[in-house]
Amino acid sequence: MGIDAAHYHPWKTNPGGKLGGPLLGAWRGVAAVVRTTLLQLMRRKAYWAIYAVGISQFVVYWVVIYALTQLQLPSGTQRGMLNTFGFSIEAADPQDTGYLDFMEQQSYVVMIMLAFCGSLVVGSDFREGTLPFYLSRRLERRHYILGKLIALVGLIWLFTVLPALILFLEYGMFTTSTDYWRANWRVVPSILGYGTILGVVLALWLAAISAYLQKLAPIAVVWSSLFVLLGRLGFMLSRETGIREWVLLDPWKDLRLAGRLCFGQFRTAGDAQLSATAAWILICVSLVALLALIRRVRAVEVSA
Amino acid sequence: MEPLVDIRDVSFAYGAVRALTNVSLRLEPGTVGIVGNNGAGKSTLLRILLGLLHPTSGGGTVLGCDVRQSSSQLRGLVGYMPEAHAVVPLLKGVEFVALSGDLYGMPKRDARRRAHEVLNYVGLGELRYRRLDEYSTGNLQRLKLAAALVHDPKLLLLDEPTNGLDPAGRTAMLRTIEDLIAATGKSVILCTHLLADIERICKQVVVMHQGTVARAGTLDALRQHTASRYALRWQGPREPFVAALQAAQVSLDFPPEHAAVPSTEQHALAVVPTGWHTAQFFELAGRSEAVVVELRPEQEDLEQLFFRVTHGN
Incomplete structure (x- = not known):
């Protein structure tokens, strides 16, 4: 029998198909926000173009690792040849070509991609009046913010953590024993730790900036200023005053130092000394971004 | 019978600006129209009834749920159709309505099935796979109604449902709402500037003026008063x-x-x-x-x- 479309039908639930309680309902809501945010992004062709560019370096490394392991060259030769491609499978790599550096390089693309998607993922909710739509359902402010942040973190991981983990798994898988995985298992928590720092910090900052600026052009300008101009300014101040701490004005530098804290690798002793301060700067600025975001969401909830 | 709305001495202030002052209302289940000039406090009242804003003082219940304590539970019983554009860019019609169901806490499968049902009901069955940016104003209003209906709520809060519609679209929207009320007996609170819409649909009327309830009661009773x-x-x-x-x-x-x-x-x-x-x-x-x-x-x-x-x- 076909559906009688002309008349209203009450919701006949499947077994257990009622609206969830506060916890289950909130979880379903957060999952829906994450899903929808990622879906929105993937409907933009430009996103796929940036993703293709962002992932190209990973594809090169993946192919090289595959080829070298299949040639069954001695591991020393394999590692040397990999280094010529600018990558090292060592956990602690003195030439700065390891997983940490791979993630750092990937995060440049992430920055460009985030500048592009902030207006769609967060800005449009404020610009188009979609936020009251979300909040008039069973979603609280914190669930909305959590959903958006998880989606952004997921997106950042797609460019950084996931390729790094795949390369780690690939090399171990194509070698004849599990020695590589056993010897370098600390790489996994290091990748996850650095990925979490990158994800949470960038997601929070982008969400806060996008909530206030909303449109693509201003978001892109402020975002790039934050990472390019502040970096230049910090470098100049450090050079002119001779105070090395000024370099911490550069958020990119702070992220790198915090990442090195996770991997336990520092280029210089000075970097090691600055890394804890860099981590604190990131924590403080991220907290300010979170508070600004909460304040902005509350303002829309009241005035929409 | 449990009242639809029972609030006492509700006040709300946006900083120094008082939006509502000692509003007390007892509305029976059925159709209610809220009218008032701009700044009369209609939208603030609507948001308090929805549990989005908590009163500065006073309190009460909507469908038996405390407006201060049970906002999540309350929103599960209420379907809200906002006045604002309020659509998610790049989604298709059916995805938007299913998202609404997900946000209400429906299981994913039910939300999708139900989205198809309500889109058929509001007459958007053929357009369900179109992107939202291809929808006309009239169709977007219908879509928002479908999104409010997806979890089969007991009460519908409709904020300017005929806003921006041409005469034919307005008539069609009002007919859908009338049919819905007649077929399901759902309660509807309609907030609009178009008094003719309220006169056509609502049995009870609340007239807001300068943050207070100037008159409230059934339309017939208010007319008897005259x-x-x-x-x-x-x-x-x-x-x-x-x-x-x-x-x-x-x-x-x-x-x-x-x-x-x-x-x-x-x-x-x-x-x-x-x-x-x-x-x-x-x-x-x-x-x-x-x-x-x-x-x-x-x-x-x-x-x-x-x-x-x-x-x-």
């Missing part, structure tokens, strides 16, 4: 009859052309005091040698009622 107004036409001398009526505390309002067009027939709008009987018109006319030729209770429409309440006359 049954003290009569259109009066008589023949005979004017002055004695007018003097007699004024002496009996009846106030008379003459139409503008009255003085300009001399006529043996007079007419006026009479507002009578409490306890007045229509027979008294004839009695006073008899004494003044006038003949009442027409006496008709003046039926006030919602627009007149609204202006009388908000502007004094």
Whole structure:
């Protein structure tokens, strides 16, 4: 029998198909926000173009690792040849070509991609009046913010953590024993730790900036200023005053130092000394971004 | 029967600006219209009824849920159709309605199935796979109605549902809402500037003015309140009859052309005091040698009622 479309039908639930309680309902809501945010992004062709560019370096490394392991060259030769491609499978790599550096390089693309998607993922909710739509359902402010942040973190991981983990798994898988995985298992928590720092910090900052600026052009300008101009300014101040701490004005530098804290690798002793301060700067600025975001969401909830 | 809305002494302030002052309301299940000028407090009241804003003071219940404590539970029982554009860019119609179901806490499968059902019901079955940026204003309003209906709520809060629609679209939207009310018995709170929409759909009316409830009750009862107004036409001398009526505390309002067009027939709008009987018109006319030729209770429409309440006359 076909559906009688002309008349209203009450919701006949499947077994257990009622609206969830506060916890289950909130979880379903957060999952829906994450899903929808990622879906929105993937409907933009430009996103796929940036993703293709962002992932190209990973594809090169993946192919090289595959080829070298299949040639069954001695591991020393394999590692040397990999280094010529600018990558090292060592956990602690003195030439700065390891997983940490791979993630750092990937995060440049992430920055460009985030500048592009902030207006769609967060800005449009404020610009188009979609936020009251979300909040008039069973979603609280914190669930909305959590959903958006998880989606952004997921997106950042797609460019950084996931390729790094795949390369780690690939090399171990194509070698004849599990020695590589056993010897370098600390790489996994290091990748996850650095990925979490990158994800949470960038997601929070982008969400806060996008909530206030909303449109693509201003978001892109402020975002790039934050990472390019502040970096230049910090470098100049450090050079002119001779105070090395000024370099911490550069958020990119702070992220790198915090990442090195996770991997336990520092280029210089000075970097090691600055890394804890860099981590604190990131924590403080991220907290300010979170508070600004909460304040902005509350303002829309009241005035929409 | 449990009241639909039962709030007492609710006040709300945006910083120093008081949006609502000691609002008390008891509304029975059914159809309710909220009218008021811009800044009268309608939207604030709506958001408090939805549990989005918590009153600065006072409290109460909507569908038995405390507006201060149970906002999540309350929103599970209410379907809200916002006035704002409020669509998620790049989604398709069916995805948007299913998202609404997900956000209400429905299981994913149910939300999708239900999205198809309600889109068919509001007449968007054929357009369900179109992107939202391809929808016309009328279709977007229908889509938002579908998104509010997806979890089969007991109460629908409709904020300006006919906003921006052409006459045909407005009629179609009102017909859908009427059909919904008739078929399901759902309660509807309609917030609009279009008084004709409220007159057509609602049984109860709340007139908001400067952050307070100026009048609330059934439309019929509010009109009864104005049954003290009569259109009066008589023949005979004017002055004695007018003097007699004024002496009996009846106030008379003459139409503008009255003085300009001399006529043996007079007419006026009479507002009578409490306890007045229509027979008294004839009695006073008899004494003044006038003949009442027409006496008709003046039926006030919602627009007149609204202006009388908000502007004094």
